[in-house]
Amino acid sequence: MAAACSRNHSRESKSPFCFILRGNIMGFHIYRAVACLILTISPCFAEDDHEMEEFLKREYSLSKPYQGVGSLGSSHWELMGDAMVTTDQVRLTPEMQSRQGAVWSRIPCHLKDWEMQVHFKVHGQGKKNLNGDGLAIWYTKERMQKGPVFGNMDNFTGLGVFVDTYPNEEKFIEAQKKRYTPRTQRIFPFVLAMVGNGSISYDHDRDGRPTELGGCNAMVRNLKHDTFLFIRYVRRRLTVMIDIDGQHEWRDCLDIPGVRLPQGYYFGASAITGDLSDNHDIISLKLYQLTVLRSQKEVDEEEEITIPSVDNIELLRLDQNEEGMSGIAIFFTVLFSMLGCIFLIVICLVLYSHWNESRRKRFY
Template sequence: MVGNSGVGSGSSSHWDLMGSAMVMMQYVRLTPDVQSKQGAIWNRIPCYLRDWEMQVHFKVHGQGKKNLNGDGFAIWYTKERMQPGPVFGSKDMFAGLGVFVDTYPNEEKQQERIFPYIMAMVGNGTLGYDHERDGRPTELGGCTALVRNLNQDTFLVIRYVRRRLTVMIDIDGKSEWRDCLDIPGVRLPKGYYFGASSVTGDLSDNHDIISLKLYQLTVERSAEEEREDKEIKYTTMQQLVSLVITVGKLKSYRRMITKPFSDTDLVSFLVDQDIIEEKVVQEVTSSNPFESESIFSQTQSNILHSIRDLEQKCWVLRQFSNHSDLIAVTLQGPNLKREVKLNLSTYRLVNPSKMQPVILGISGTKLYLSCAKSADTPVLQLEEVDDSSQLQTIDSDSDMVRFLFYKQESGSTTQFESALCESWYISTDFDERKEVTLCHMENQVQERNTRFLLFR
């Protein structure tokens, strides 16, 4: 790591204050421990670094007892600056990155998440933050961080390297970074602005920023990665799906994907309620104690999901006279009806070193995703299966393994690795209307989206 850009210690002329933000001797107080305040600090100079790290030294403290304090603060890297709004004191429908230190749970009846909670969201200018559900529908990942009223210094670091977003925290006084979230395939344009904002409502806290320090990171890249970076244009981000119409549906759903993931944790906010169809069957067990451990046995079937990549592109089915395929497309409004729904079936784990085995079918058809080889290269294809009972049990030595994928979850994102071809993952292109294919994790992961958001 080289090159300290000194954002935290630079000239005050590089910074603008907004709202209730006040410059103190050793820190900037975004909001005092007073109700109904909001404040922000924004850097005037856009960041043109390709790989960077932002270290934040902060303090959250106040008189309120647990869950009687609020609301938290945000660190921003966004296209626009100095615009107040409802998302921790800054505007909603932002374009760029927001990392939120949320100190108050707004969603009633949620018990699995402990606050304060740190989460990240990437917005496209039309994607809204759901305040009533603590941002869960758009969360990329996060962690609990008990940061209030601590005697020791508290830090978080936001790192963006080779399209990988990482957030770590140091809040225990041990001078050790602890992982909070790590998400590959995130695309953040250059030329955005860093800032920090906070808001208090009926509950309050002091939200203090002691320093913001930006570092340029030097990372080696292959010639192919250099070429890809030159071809990236911000227009792709502007083409992300508008979810304004869909946001109204969020309030009618009661649960959202959380971690650790289980089937009961999954939730949908993009699928109309009347098309949700879940059929759960009992786990297959055998009275024969010598049943082979090489058999994948179906445990749950036909769990309907919508799927998006991290750029919010949907899957769309194309059917030709001699074959079918899937492409990834940004859809909005009435066109959302073209979106593919996946029938996801789960299987008993055979290999403890692997993740959850699943089969992915296209709802309303007899088509299933499978892995085949073309000239020794794995390819993704859609196969028609007339009798789905053939898929209830699969011998690990049979060619039917081509239908199985390992479902790997990290934060709110999911990857699908082929069971037949190790290290080959279902992926989408960063560009529009490109085919959904397989890519090798080591060789192609920087060129393709391999992480997806599932909604039930």
């Protein structure tokens, strides 16, 4: 019918059906053009968590076959301490006591938005709570510095994400003659994040609880399937997720807005053992550059960041303060409850005596 309309112009001009059909055909072409335009520009208006373009940055990534890792001048990565390279992994520490090792990038990272995917493995002969101590992923100003914080220096400047496998805080709680509450007890292994400004110390006895931004339990030891850690930093928002169940699905661990990290810091991974030990292996560190549209104001604010900080740090510490006051709060709650009960009993006795006295007067 459309062909008939195009062949007979005189009839086309008089037939209402042809007018409608031509309008539908033109409308379809217009709709198709608009749809193509929308599909073309839609990534520009996408949310941060969707449709972001990502590019693997090989100069900041570590993966098999680990060519030249640790050798002078022939690799972007440098080994420290007891770390060693094998065909299958970079072993940060062997399953031996009092060892620490690390691998650090030689190139500072100047990306505004990035995503790190960590393929790691923690395994050993130790049973539950008889293993340690854990590993850490770093984005810090300092590099290649031995220390007590999972094999890195204390009072670091930047971001640390820790996979802590031993609960030191249990001994601290026992020494203080305190007890965990269901709200405050953590199950280990535990993943947590901390931002340091060069003057904040990691509390080893309390497993970093006073300075943690958030965390989650992660049963990562001696698993037969692969385990992954996901760290994303976009528009001053830090997100950590884990994939440890063998289902190839990310599980939320923490999501903190207002995290300010300067550019030009170094990526690294480290681990430490003490009286207890584990093999701490890094299979790969893959860094992706994320392309996110920013306003000029946001660009200017990023350039002003010189010291790592967290905007809402006071709110994050509020729970810690409430935890410290929990014993006192319980004491005063019980005390005032008892006083309230006594007061009510006295009032009831006074009212009863008045009622009883007035009742007897009515009989005389």
